[in-house]
Amino acid sequence: GSITTADGSALVKLGNTTVICGVKAELAAPAADSANKGYIVPNVELPSLCSEKFRSGPPGEEAQAASQFIADVIENSQMIVKEDLCIANGKLAWVLYCDIICLDYDGNLLDASVFALLAALKNVQLPSVVINEETGLSEVNLKQKTPLIIRKHPVATSFAIFDDTLLIVDPTAEEEDLATGTVTIVTDEEGRLCSVHKPGGSPLTGAKLQDCITRAITRHKEVKKLIDKVIKSITPK
Amino acid sequence: GVLERSREQQLRQTCEAVVLGVLHPRTAITLVLQVLSDAGSLLSCCLNAACMALLDAGLPLCSLFCGVTCALGPDGTITLDPTTRQEQVSAGRGAPVCPPGPPDHLAPQEARAVLTFAIDSRERKVLMSTTKGSCSVEEMQQCLAAAQRAADTVFQFYRDSLRRRYSKS
Numbered sequence: 170g171s172i173t174t175a176d177g178s179a180l181v182k183l184g185n186t187t188v189i190c191g192v193k194a195e196l197a198a199p200a201a202d203s204a205n206k207g208y209i210v211p212n213v214e215l216p217s218l219c220s221e222k223f224r225s226g227p228p229g230e231e232a233q234a235a236s237q238f239i240a241d242v243i244e245n246s247q248m249i250v251k252e253d254l255c256i257a258n259g260k261l262a263w264v265l266y267c268d269i270i271c272l273d274y275d276g277n278l279l280d281a282s283v284f285a286l287l288a289a290l291k292n293v294q295l296p297s298v299v300i301n302e303e304t305g306l307s308e309v310n311l312k313q314k315t316p317l318i319i320r321k322h323p324v325a326t327s328f329a330i331f332d333d334t335l336l337i338v339d340p341t342a343e344e345e346d347l348a349t350g351t352v353t354i355v356t357d358e359e360g361r362l363c364s365v366h367k368p369g370g371s372p373l374t375g376a377k378l379q380d381c382i383t384r385a386i387t388r389h390k391e392v393k394k395l396i397d398k399v400i401k402s403i404t405p406k
Numbered sequence: 407g408v409l410e411r412s413r414e415q416q417l418r419q420t421c422e423a424v425v426l427g428v429l430h431p432r433t434a435i436t437l438v439l440q441v442l443s444d445a446g447s448l449l450s451c452c453l454n455a456a457c458m459a460l461l462d463a464g465l466p467l468c469s470l471f472c473g474v475t476c477a478l479g480p481d482g483t484i485t486l487d488p489t490t491r492q493e494q495v496s497a498g499r500g501a502p503v504c505p506p507g508p509p510d511h512l513a514p515q516e517a518r519a520v521l522t523f524a525i526d527s528r529e530r531k532v533l534m535s536t537t538k539g540s541c542s543v544e545e546m547q548q549c550l551a552a553a554q555r556a557a558d559t560v561f562q563f564y565r566d567s568l569r570r571r572y573s574k575s
Binding site: 357 | 536
């Protein structure tokens, strides 16, 4: 991937919006109540270099809401099943730290972040880990790597709403500022809805929402084809 | 945490869409929501509380809104305003973490998806939408239709409460 020190990474450009995602895999003990599950920890950062709207310091509301959205997409779509990240029940599991950093903010952050996350996870190669029976310690073999099992491929499509009627797909920052609302639809390859994210904004009828969903399903096919083409073109490490 | 921030953003943008802010320039409207107890459908409860508080404050609103949560059962049944137990979304693998208490054999199984909508009072349009779990497009439309019908009951409750409040001096 783009970041050589990460276990998996991807850089996505949607128009001018540029988002990079790096995935680091670390080992941890699973939680007591879910002994066979690993962890996926997404974090979206909007540093001050990406836009004059963001100051440096603790994450603002947009970054936190975006992090929650990404966590929800991973959970709802079941793109990575946490049980697949378990190495030894109750003792050892993988933790995937997914850092999504915006390098250039020109609107439509959520779509770009979801694409970057999906592409980065497809790029991840996990080393094989064996627990030594005698010492009880884990032995990591960096020479033997396996890719992550990605079960579903969610794709997000965002729309900006103007005056309750006009919908613009993939809005730029200027269009977002002038819009009266936004809606993001996340679909998977079976046409199932993983998320209908409409955080307030001007009201939409059920019919208009259905329009958005239909377009989102069409867009899913185009994006999936593009991701598959790019993944196939890069040679594995 | 990030979940509270996400909820705050949803509530704020929903309120911003209905409050006629142009009538109050250079004014800050602060809405403080304190959760006293959470027994499920928390976000729709917050939405209803927010709307009633805005009404109580006498702020000019272009429409009212109400929150309705729908839990989609594994067999396709829709449960409105689910309890915490009914809201547990399971992906079909492993048991959901149930809140402690005696086993509730009468309660339906864990939900496949939980959808929360904020519906406006003028034309029953969707102001806000959040989903947990995944569902098909038809199921989502069914839940939305159910939520729009349920909104009538909630708006009637608003009317009754306000009538009671202003009938005694």
